[in-house]
Amino acid sequence: MESEKGKKTQLFVGFRKTNGQIGYLSESLSIPEFFELVQPSHNSERVLVDFAPVIETLHSLHNKAGDEAVITKYKAMYRYWHDSISYSKLDIRKPKCESLCETANDLLGILEDRINSHSLAYEHRRTGSSSKNLQTILTLEKEVNIAIDTLLCFIHSKASLEISSFKKDWVLGDYCNRLLKVLEGLLIQVLQYDTWNERFELESDSLLFHLAMTDGSVIDSYSQLLPNFDRNKDLRLDLLHRGQHNDTRDRNDNYIELVARYRVPDRNELQMARALRDLYYKVRSVNSLINTLKNEDVEWESSEHSIEELKKLISHTPPTVNGQ
Template sequence: MEDEKGKKTQLFVGLRKANGQIGYLSESLSIPEFFEMVRPLDHQERVLVDFAPVIETLHALHKDAGDQTVISKYKSMYSYWHDSISYSDFRIRLPKCESLSVAANELLATLEDRIAEHRRAYKSRRIVESSENLRVILALEKEVNIVIDTLLCFIHSKASLEIASFKRDVVLGEYCRRLLAVLEGLLAQVLDYSTYNDRFKLENDSLLFHLAFVENCVIDSYSQLLPNFESKEDLRLVVLRSGNSCEVTHGHNDRYMEVVTRYRVPDQNELKMARVLRDLCYKVRSVNGLINTLKHEVVRWDPSEHSIEELKGLIRLAPPGSKPLIALSGRG
């Protein structure tokens, strides 16, 4: 794929965008960010590439993950979508897409209720073992992935029929908004992130302080998802300044100032929950970015075989055990 300047851009999951945000799609899958599937064709026109290969790839990953009742509805919805794309005649496709719309809305409503249940099931770390909360978050992760796959089927169906319909759409954007509110709220809880007078409370129990010392380069990927995070300062300095200092003598009466400070060390379950929720937030933001682009910009549907093959070429399954590829995107 090429940007406006004609430069080739590789877009991978585990993507570090120009503004430092990180959005993961899968630990083993590289794929364009969803909003990057809208690309410039020339200086006057932008097109949405027929992204059926993306949906098919994600379905292969998620078709057997999660609760059996949800999986059954998901497979049924996917079948409606897969059947609808096999027809080129608009008169035949229209009722097929209507059936897909009904199935997708039904599945999204079911998943929204289940995700709300997971939200209620998550308890403060002071009340339950972290392993119990981790089970809740991992179950939620599976169902959020299916929400994303379902939204992509819905978007694909609408775009292929009448891409201008997104100008009037409120339903899909609302799904994303409500889901993000849940995920970002849970992330704040897992991170022990709280505010006072709309400012971050500098309490050393927050996972952010631990991350600042052991993996400071990822702090921005979390803080950009948090409300009222305005600290421009290195959190390590915040922790050090909160410590107690005293003068000590060493060796030949050399005098030193010794600073004693502390921050909470989370267990591995807490760190994993934080990573899962962070990555889910960026996935949903990426879908929402696609919806907003279609809503606010002039975009044409591009079902050309050349574009589809080009997109397929960007979808890669990484070897087991390898790290996600990282590339810069030209978009914030």
């Protein structure tokens, strides 16, 4: 589709990658990060591309599993959103968008209460059941995904109607920040990220040591989400330094034998850690989009060409990044 000045918009050129950026790893979904939906146009203006295809794709993944009452409300909210975007006349769209925002806000409140309850239900691995904890996190995962989809519907509705309204918005950003706080707290518990005087406790049985020794490439994807983590630290070397040193002799040579010891987590712990990590990145990505709309001058871009470009980026591909 031609722009007003007769030039084609060319968006997403830098994001034609073989794997997704926001961590929909378990769903093998490749889409740009949400904040990357804000792109420079041909005349260097910043535009938010109509991301309805993203919402539609996520809804197809999340509308079947979960609590029946929540799914029913989620489907109703989605239908309301889908109907609202079918109108082009502002005087018809405006009341529908306003009602959609009210419906989405109500659903977000319900989801926040449920997510907080799931967070409180998680028990320390020494006192709780690993399988029960996993079910708690998997239930929480479904409802955080629905919360993300609902936030996107809310953002889309506001942006398509009056994108400048984000300049004064604080509701959506605060919601994301509260959700991130819950996810960070759970991730710290699952990783057993014990600290002393705001420093990581090397004598702990943290899952991080297992990750460092078995697949060090994923450590950074976890550590950058943790408060007060020294990212220059090599946990493998720490394990060797704190390990047992034994003098040995082989023929005529003397040796020092190093014995490193770390706890091996069960599969449930690893699955919970991956789920919480990926959820954190998704919510953070939504939050970054909201902050971009709040702090930068952005225009709404709904040309057919840009929407088609976005559709081409959305695909199901085997995860190859941060797959641990």
